Amino acid sequence: MAKRAVHSLKARNSLAKCSEKLKSRDFVEHRMARRAELIESHFEKRTLETRQWQNRPPPQAPGNTSEPCILTPEVTVGPYYVSDELIRPDISEGQDGIDLLLDFQLIDVNTCLPVPRAMIDVWHCNTTGSYSGFAQENTAELSFNRGLQPTDRNGIMHMKTSFPGWYQGRATHIHIAAHINGKVNRETHTYEGGITNHVGQVFFPEDTLTAVETVAPYNTNEVIRLRNAEDGIFVEENTGYNAVSEIQFLGRSIEDGVLAFISIGIDISANHTDALLGGAGGPGGPGGPPNGTFPSNGTFPGGNGTTLPV
Template identity: 45%
Template sequence: MVALQFLTAMLAAPLVLAHPGETAEAVKREMAMRNIQHAKATRALGECQNSAQSLALRRDAAVRRAVKAQELRAKRGLSSEQMNHQKRDLTNLEIYANTSHNQTEALQYTLDSAETTIFGSNNTCALVPETTIGPYYVTGESIRSNITEGQAGIPMHIDIQFVDQNTCLGVDSIAADVWHCNSTGSYSGVAAEGEGGVDSTFLRGVQISDDSGVVAFDTLFPGHYDDRVTHFHLVVQSNYTTLPNSTYIDGRTLHIGQIYFEDTLVKAVEETYPYNTNTIAYTTWEEDGWMLEEATTDYDPFVEYVQLGDKLEDGLLAWITVALDLNSDHTANVTGGAAAHYYEGGGVAVENSDKGLPPSNPNAQTPS
């Protein structure tokens, strides 16, 4: 019954909420493509996810996350007893959105807790590639792990592990390019009025996956802007070229996706400063056309996370596993989709890239 209600909500959802200038016909085509790709990925993952190698990879991931949590707490002067754990079951988005996932009292972390209990949740996801990259993509970003650049907000360390959907093993040496808005909805690298400007680079960066297929970024929890639920952009490239100035040139695009955060967490963050100074109306998942398209009964679009201390301001450790089809090529969906190109001398806006963007952000912050 819940699945039927969710499907009904998807079919009834407005189809022109994705990105400015998108048509209903284009969104329908994209939805059909996603369904085909996701079904293929789900079948492939089902055949390999319980192999000895895959189970070992997940055990290693649990230990890695536990070590990182301890490292982050020590860095911030927090005790292990302060860390809160929010853990979710793999169900569909409607259940996620309407059920409280706060199990802090039942799952209080201590040093005696097994890493696999706290950090072993590894709902391997096939983040189905989109055919639009959104209006804020910038090429030529820096290869770096810390992308905060002094922006204000809830600190977040995010661990993203990429696995081959056919083997469930880690995919090394791929470039993960990420970007998201700041706490009040502004993007860097964008020439449009109210955004950070083409020479700004906050909350953007690239990492190269290690032998286990892992990249990690120190960033902030994203804010929100017009007509979109809180999200985090991700593009994955192979056959890229790294440059001496620690930037890269796009290669073959394996994946274009967005990562989301459960509603309970988003609402709690939105009550803190400076998120609570954002005057842009908040868009819920029910109203966000892309969000509805991303989730299915066997695909979890939300990150797992732990709260490192008693307060959200103490920071978050988040993680998600992304399954890739290494034979895919979505380069055509990236080509021509950039709002700007960042060079050693600064950013250069793409002509007319500010046309069709959401309204100017009245809360725009410049990087400090």
């Protein structure tokens, strides 16, 4: 607890000095341009699939009250982490649910600069609250809603998934971990070695969650959804900083898709690899130990397919 308190105090102090820089013109303009590319790519694919043209919404800029999220280590891993997942831009694997585009930006809280060539690990439950990769969930051989994507030279990572549901005792959330100094295995499309700087969870606004739970298949979930304010991990991650992503609808209704964007402050000098591999996090649903092992250290190679963007 003492270690966690020291980290939180340091994070909040760093957040204060980084906040204005994140709202600077250069930061905002580049991120808006990348976000427009993400939205355009999503709708181009959807148009090909449906043979129906759809209007693209312009990318939404961060609100005046937007602040970076600070990932709090050691308490938020949970029992459902699986290592050695694929590097891929789309982790939905055909799961039912609302399309969710993720726009995350890693910021070094010590320098207020973007963290390039990092790898962001994402995992979350499906629309009805089940995680892939666990026998207890009857999903042992599946890998939906799990995967990794690298950050570009401006610390930005984009990914597509399906909007998560919820399960007993937790508010709706997405798990993330930030890794650096590893290497991409181009044959297996996995990330090897390096260290984990931070692990944490990203949440969503209550009005968005209220809209989500009214549409299929989310409205078939018989578990009563826990609100953010009732979730102990949410409360812990929001003591002086913000773990709630900003939201932009991609159409006239939430069923047309959602974009979630947030800036994430990390301490690149920290090492929480052991905490991630041990699943030594806060409360979650029932689950077994993490699967697999974290490979040895290495460096990024070049090459096609899994080359890091610039």
